[in-house]
Amino acid sequence: MPPANAVEIRGLxxxxxxxxxxxxxxxxxxxxxxxxxxxxxGLLGPxxxxxxxxxxxxxxxIKPTAGEARIFGEKVPSLQxxxxxxxxxxxxxxxxxxxxxxxxxxYGKLSGLGGKALDKRxxxxxHLVGLENGxxxxxxxxxxxxxxxxxxxxxxxxxxxxxxxxxxxxGVDPMGSRDIRDMxxxxxxxxxxxxxxxxxxxxxxxxxxxxxxxxxxxxLMEGTLDELLIDRxxxxxxxxxxxxxxxxxxxxxxxLRSQGATSVEFTSSRRxxxxxxxxxxAKRKAEARAEDARVAAAATEANSRTSAGDTK
Amino acid sequence: xxxxxxxxxxxxxxxxxxxxxxxxxxxxxxxxxxxxRPSLRILLLxxxxxxxxxxxxxxxxxxxxxxxxxxxxHISSDLRSRLTQDTLISILAGLRGxxxxxxxxxxxxxxxxxxxxxxxxxxxxxxxLQPNSPIFWGMGGWHMAYNxxxxxxxDKREPSLARRIAIERYWVEEGEKLMRNGLEINPxxxxxxxxxxxxxxxxxxxxVTAAKLYEQASLLPGAQPFNSRLPGFILRRAGxxxxxxxxxxxxxxxxxxxxxxxxxxxxxLREIRALESKLNVPIAERIRE
Amino acid sequence: MMESVQRIFALxxxxxxxxMRQKVLNILILFAVIAVGTSLYFSTLKSDEQIKFLLDFCFxxxxxxxxxxxxxxxxxxxxxxxxxxxxxxxxxxxxxxSEFIVGKYLGVVALLGVVTLLMSIxxxxxxxxxxxxxxxxxxxxxxxxxxxxxxxxQLITTNTNTVLAQxxxxxxxxxxxxxxxxxxxVAAMAxxxxxxxxxxxxxxxxxxxxxxxxxMQGYARDVVMDPTEQYGPIQKALLSCIAALIPNxxxxxxxxxxxxxxxxTWDMTFGLLxxxxxxxxxxxxxxxxxxxxxxx
Numbered sequence: 001m002p003p004a005n006a007v008e009i010r011g012l013x014x015x016x017x018x019x020x021x022x023x024x025x026x027x028x029x030x031x032x033x034x035x036x037x038x039x040x041x042g043l044l045g046p047x048x049x050x051x052x053x054x055x056x057x058x059x060x061x062i063k064p065t066a067g068e069a070r071i072f073g074e075k076v077p078s079l080q081x082x083x084x085x086x087x088x089x090x091x092x093x094x095x096x097x098x099x100x101x102x103x104x105x106x107y108g109k110l111s112g113l114g115g116k117a118l119d120k121r122x123x124x125x126x127h128l129v130g131l132e133n134g135x136x137x138x139x140x141x142x143x144x145x146x147x148x149x150x151x152x153x154x155x156x157x158x159x160x161x162x163x164x165x166x167x168x169x170x171g172v173d174p175m176g177s178r179d180i181r182d183m184x185x186x187x188x189x190x191x192x193x194x195x196x197x198x199x200x201x202x203x204x205x206x207x208x209x210x211x212x213x214x215x216x217x218x219x220l221m222e223g224t225l226d227e228l229l230i231d232r233x234x235x236x237x238x239x240x241x242x243x244x245x246x247x248x249x250x251x252x253x254x255x256l257r258s259q260g261a262t263s264v265e266f267t268s269s270r271r272x273x274x275x276x277x278x279x280x281x282a283k284r285k286a287e288a289r290a291e292d293a294r295v296a297a298a299a300t301e302a303n304s305r306t307s308a309g310d311t312k
Numbered sequence: 313x314x315x316x317x318x319x320x321x322x323x324x325x326x327x328x329x330x331x332x333x334x335x336x337x338x339x340x341x342x343x344x345x346x347x348x349r350p351s352l353r354i355l356l357l358x359x360x361x362x363x364x365x366x367x368x369x370x371x372x373x374x375x376x377x378x379x380x381x382x383x384x385x386h387i388s389s390d391l392r393s394r395l396t397q398d399t400l401i402s403i404l405a406g407l408r409g410x411x412x413x414x415x416x417x418x419x420x421x422x423x424x425x426x427x428x429x430x431x432x433x434x435x436x437x438x439x440x441l442q443p444n445s446p447i448f449w450g451m452g453g454w455h456m457a458y459n460x461x462x463x464x465x466x467d468k469r470e471p472s473l474a475r476r477i478a479i480e481r482y483w484v485e486e487g488e489k490l491m492r493n494g495l496e497i498n499p500x501x502x503x504x505x506x507x508x509x510x511x512x513x514x515x516x517x518x519x520v521t522a523a524k525l526y527e528q529a530s531l532l533p534g535a536q537p538f539n540s541r542l543p544g545f546i547l548r549r550a551g552x553x554x555x556x557x558x559x560x561x562x563x564x565x566x567x568x569x570x571x572x573x574x575x576x577x578x579x580x581l582r583e584i585r586a587l588e589s590k591l592n593v594p595i596a597e598r599i600r601e
Numbered sequence: 602m603m604e605s606v607q608r609i610f611a612l613x614x615x616x617x618x619x620x621m622r623q624k625v626l627n628i629l630i631l632f633a634v635i636a637v638g639t640s641l642y643f644s645t646l647k648s649d650e651q652i653k654f655l656l657d658f659c660f661x662x663x664x665x666x667x668x669x670x671x672x673x674x675x676x677x678x679x680x681x682x683x684x685x686x687x688x689x690x691x692x693x694x695x696x697x698x699s700e701f702i703v704g705k706y707l708g709v710v711a712l713l714g715v716v717t718l719l720m721s722i723x724x725x726x727x728x729x730x731x732x733x734x735x736x737x738x739x740x741x742x743x744x745x746x747x748x749x750x751x752x753x754x755q756l757i758t759t760n761t762n763t764v765l766a767q768x769x770x771x772x773x774x775x776x777x778x779x780x781x782x783x784x785x786x787v788a789a790m791a792x793x794x795x796x797x798x799x800x801x802x803x804x805x806x807x808x809x810x811x812x813x814x815x816x817m818q819g820y821a822r823d824v825v826m827d828p829t830e831q832y833g834p835i836q837k838a839l840l841s842c843i844a845a846l847i848p849n850x851x852x853x854x855x856x857x858x859x860x861x862x863x864x865x866t867w868d869m870t871f872g873l874l875x876x877x878x879x880x881x882x883x884x885x886x887x888x889x890x891x892x893x894x895x896x897x
Contacts (some may be wrong), residue, residue: 094690095619107694109611217679
């Protein structure tokens with residue numbers, strides 16, 4: 001039976017010594033953390049809080065001062081544990097002189113793939129991350145969002161069960177950011193465990209099953225979003241068509257108080273900027289598509305008319 | 313690309329501190345089994361590695377010395393000057409030949425301009441960089457002992473003839489020294505022997521040394537046969553008849569057969585007979601054909 | 602095991618490819634121009650001396666250009682990987698640190714191989730063209746001098762044989778192999794140093810310094826191997842370190858010996874190549890150990 005936990009961290013610590021200052025810089029205080037297989041786990045916190053350090057420790061890029069960690073029961077750092085992990089670093093840069101296809105081929109070889117299996121896998125991933133147009137382009141001509149996609153494809157090459165995504169949406173435009181969040185949800189649907197870090201809290205809120213909040217190398221809290229966010233004493237009611245004048249509000253408040261409410265606040269409902277942005281863009285896209293269709297139809301019509309004229 | 317507040321702990325460390333943090337790992341407590349300790353493994357590797365390395369190097373050096381490599385081509389035996397020369401040669405990596413050739417061109421150019429001190433330092437640099445090319449020693453010495461010396465002799469800016477002659481002599485001796493130095497490093501060079509012999513004969517008026525050098529040249533591989541006749545003629549012309557005869561006798565004894573055309577034995581024999589009769593050598597002691 | 606080889610090969614290939622696509626080979630055009638220029642510049646010398654100088658120059662220029670490429674491409678390798686963060690994606694894959702070092706080093710070795718090969722081709726072409734020019738001009742000279750017919754033919758044949766023997770000496774091949782081995786040793790030293798520093802400039806300077814000291818390593822070895830030498834303990838310790846760690850670059854003076862016309866046997870060449878291979882193996886093993894301990 002496979003272990004229920006994808007990641008088990010026990011007392012993992014990282015300190016940097018600054019010898020002549022006689023100071024010790026604590027990058028990560030002793031950390032205990034379990035991440036279940038199949039969940040999306042968000043590491044939250046300001047920059048420099050220990051998120052990246054935790055990921056680097058899991059990958060064996062740096063060595064812990066104390067403590068240990070296991071990935072699906074494999075001790076890290078080890079070749080075996082890395083076989084089951086895929087990593088997307090923050091702001092990834094790959095070899096600029098390679099094109100998308102060559103990049104994936106290179107990382108595929110490193111992951112132990114080869115031959116037909118690799119060709120097939122590359123096709124799948126290019127399709128999955130939507131990079132058909134970047135396949136033969138050198139990475140030097142890639143946009144930030146495309147780099148993030150190729151990075152994700154690279155992390156998924158050897159079909160790892162656990163994905164570590166360090167700030168996957170940093171520096172990406174809202175559209176790209178949306179795509180990446182959709183991708184994370186799709187990966188969860190495929191049964192993958194995803195750990196990702198972010199300092200943009202609302203983005204985490206949308207996709208994470210559970211989160212841990214870090215500050216200065218210390219894990220402050222951990223839990224499901226509901227556990228952390230639901231304020232059981234307060235209920236938010238969103239209603240359309242209520243009267244907005246003082247008398248109307250007083251009547252509504254009266255009604256609520258009669259149900260036992262101790263305090264009532266009125267605010268106009270406000271949507272998030274992101275949802276507005278997404279709506280506007282979606283609307284414009286739909287319009288453009290309609291426009292295209294109209295132009296195309298007109299052109300076809302004109303064509304058929306001229307050709308009809310020719311035959312005369 | 314990153315905003316100013318966007319700093320990782322790792323990146324917050326300046327590079328030198330990060331390096332120091334790295335170093336601190338070397339002395340940090342190792343909790344694995346003692347024999348897996350990285351510093352120990354590195355030390356072990358170094359020890360295991362350096363013994364065969366040193367043995368191989370010694371063997372290679374020995375084989376190269378045996379093959380007659382000029383591995384020590386120093387122009388002086390003084391350690392400091394040896395190290396200077398080594399550093400210069402290795403810093404120029406492979407280009408020392410080119411730099412030497414550049415300075416050699418400079419020798420010719422400063423000769424044209426009659427810039428003698430510059431010419432001398434260029435000669436010294438060339439020979440330091442290419443000590444194994446006899447041509448630089450020979451030509452350099454020739455420039456000094458002939459061209460510079462004669463130019464100084466005729467340099468009317470110095471009114472005293474006696475002093476001009478002394479200066480000429482000085483340059484001739486400098487040229488001689490240079491060639492001698494070259495000969496120590498290139499004892500196999502026929503050309504250099506001959507050039508030095510000519511210098512002794514023509515500039516220093518020392519036929520005995522010249523004859524000795526010609527004789528040495530004639531014993532080296534690659535010497536022309538007529539070289540071996542020169543010492544005899546030079547000595548006789550200088551009036552050193554006994555020494556000339558001694559030389560011919562040595563030459564005669566060195567060869568088993570005396571029929572080689574290139575050597576012109578009949579002429580040598582005529583020379584020997586003339587000397588023998590002039591010096592009244594008893595018949596019994598005369599050379600037999 | 603097979604997977605390990607595949608990973609090393611992939612890393613080596615990418616390193617070579619990177620150098621190629623960054624047009625490192627353009628430096629060879631410079632080499633060709635300088636080689637041709639030099640052969641014209643020094644055409645005032647005696648003909649057999651001239652071939653000798655050309656040989657000397659070409660081995661020298663191959664070393665200098667090769668050193669340049671070996672030092673720069675090795676020293677900047679790890680710092681560039683760190684700066685571009687590509688190293689994180691590579692080491693996050695099931696790749697051992699030692700495989701990374703070996704693969705990257707083999708990439709440099711392959712690059713140096715390509716560079717040396719191409720330079721050798723230019724070198725041999727220039728050498729043989731120059732030889733033909735020398736033969737032609739000597740023949741013309743002899744014709745004009747009015748030498749008797751019999752001697753004339755002999756003189757020309759002798760000259761042709763001497764010049765061709767120099768220009769097509771099979772020892773040139775040994776020289777090229779030794780130049781290549783020397784470059785590979787320098788790259789291996791740079792590799793070791795670059796695993797323990799973060800500065801590429803430092804690596805370049807230190808490696809070059811070691812290269813220079815390597816020419817004098819023999820003195821240090823003499824002192825260490827000879828117990829009668831009178832030196833203080835600190836000096837002795839320092840000299841021991843030099844003798845133990847730094848390769849003997851002086852033994853590659855075999856290349857200069859070839860130019861001077863000393864016979865260098867294949868046995869000797871193989872001895873030197875074997876020594877180089879041993880030194881490189883140890884250096885890369887050391888680099889792997891050091892790199893495994895490094896925090897990234």
